[in-house]
Structure formats: C-alpha cells, structure tokens
Amino acid sequence: MIPPFETFYEAHRDEIYRFLDRRLGRDRVDDAFQETFLRALRAYPRLNHGDHLRAWVFTIASRIVVDDVRRRRPTAELPELVTEDGRPAYEDLASLTEDLPPKQRAAVVLRYGYDLDYEEIGAALGSTEQAARQAASAGVRRLRKEHT
Amino acid sequence: MTVSPALDERFRAAAAAANLLDVAFDVIDDTPIGPLLVGVTDHGVCRISFDPDSEHHLDQLARQFGPRVLRSSKPVERVRRELDEYFEGRREHFDVEPDIRGLPAYNQKVLAELARVEYGRTTTYGTLAALTGNPRAARAVGTVMNRNPIPIVLPCHRVVGASGSLTGYAGGLHRKEQLLRLEGALL
Secondary structure, eight states, X not given: OOOOHHHHHHHHHHHHHHHHHHHHOHHHHHHHHHHHHHHHHXXXXXXXXXXXXXXXXXXXXXXHHHHHHHHHSOGGGOGGGBOXXXXXXXXXXXXHTTTSOHHHHHHHIIIIISOOOXXXXXXXXXXXXXXXXXXXXXXXXXXXXXXX | OOOOHHHHHHHHHHHHXXXXXXXXXXXXXXXXXXXXXXXXXXXXXXXXXXXXXXXXXXXXXXXXXOSOEEEOSGGGHHHHHHHHHHHTTOOSSOOSOBOOTTSOHHHHHHHHHHTTSOTTOOEEHHHHHHHTTOTTOHHHHHHHHHTOSSBTTBOGGGEEOTTSOOOOOTTOHHHHHHHHHHTTSOO
C-alpha cells in the first residue's frame, strides 16, 4: 500500500530540504526542492509498493543535484559521473546492480552513480554512515564476483 | 532547518497547477458549524467532513481516488466560496458537482435522489427508499445517509424520520438542526 502523498511529503520534506541546501546552497535550494517533489508526484502512481520511499526520494533529489551541477559547470569537472558514451553513470549502474539486495543496490548507486558521501547515503537509507559504507562495499564485492 | 511555509505553499500550489493531484484538500476553519475538511477532484467535490483531523481521511481518499492526495488551498477555493454563500443565506443550490465515483451503486442511486431534495424542504427516509425502488429500505437509506461523503452539498440534513423527528446526523444532531434552521425548514 502506497501512503497518501501528503503523508510521504510531510515525512520527508525537511530532510530533503536540508540535503539540497547542503549540496546546492541557499540560492538554488528552493527550485530544486519543488522539482524533487513534483518529479516524485509524477512518478508516484507508478510505484508498486511503499517500501524504501525515503531512499527513493533521496535518489530523485540526488539526480536533480547532479543535473543542476552539470548544467552550471563544464562536464569535464565531473568525469566520474559520466560514462564514455555520455550517458550518466547512474543509468549504467541501474542495470548492472539489478540483482543486488535493495540496500546494497541503493548504496552502490548513490555512491558511484550520484557521488553522494556515506553520511548522505546513510541518511537516505535511514541508517548510519558506517552501515552505508558496509552496504556499498558488500555490493561492490558481490558485483566483482558476479562479473569476473 | 525546515521548509519555510512560503516554499511549502509554493510547492502545493505548483502541484495543483500542474494537474498532478488525485485529490486536493483543505480545512475551512471559520464556518458557523465549525471547521470543515473539504476534498476536491477533477470531477468536483468528493469529501466534506465535520472532523477536520485529516489523518484518517487521507487513507480513505487515497484508496477511493488514487494516492496523490495533497493539501492545497487553491483547488478548494470554489467550494469554499459556495459554502460561504450558503452559510450567509445567499445560496440555495451548489453549482460544484459532487464526485461520488467509487461508491457502491446503491449508494450512488440514493445520493442522486437525495441531491434533488430542495433547499428548505425535508423528506423522509421512507420516501427516499420508495423513490429508489424499495419502500421498505428506509433503514438502508439511513445507512447511506450516515455514510454520505459530501454532507451539506448532498443534503442529508434534509432527511428526517416519518414522525418529523430529526432522527440522526453523522455530524451531530445540533448541526442538522442548525442547517435546517438556516434554510428555514425549522423554526
């Protein structure tokens, strides 16, 4: 069961605001905040269940941060976010990590696709920095095993 | 650090303007019969409740109309204006459409008949039962009235017992009496 959007929004708006404020600064946080929740609203009816909504909305916010930063700076400054054919790294990671357990997958995508630090990933996943680090490294180990 | 009220309102307005909501709702605080929670969809008004605590309405609304339920005042403005006019005695008929999609067919039928009961008049549970096909279903009609999702606009306050007693009202008998007095149906 997906909670009413009001419930979801009230539960996460302040932490999303703080996250965007840290990443983008006071000048750009308001627009990014509105865009994050408008995107969430557009995608909301297509959700299959209400699990991991927190990580989900942080993923949306992270994508908006990446888009915003890329728009404002030459892409050369963000080589780790773009693959050689110009597709964003998180698109590759999405298919690559499909078989990972949800938490490991989220940690890997947020770390290597969105360049979030472990403290932010911990916040996104509702756990600690330490747990986020462990989930990401467990995910990477598993991917190495599967792909070698 | 938290979201400022201005930004919060800005997002809620943008969500409604972009037509992304299944239900927009708001609480109207200052009516003569107390605060009312009002919900609207693309199709019209879908909820009026005397219990303005939104928590338990949200789940119901989400189940009936879709999960994108958000408080947003702009879409509710029209209903708010019509209610204001009604309470001031300047409106006898609501122009906003009631949205009763998703209710059981029998409830829809009874509520459609109820909508024809005019301002300032009363009818009985038995009469409504007869008009909707079964004169002995007065009790079933009473249940439909009790669960009326859009009181005032769908005027279940105009339905009384065969003896003329007010019988009951989901919003409390004092409110039923107040509405009937406002309409001049009670002295």
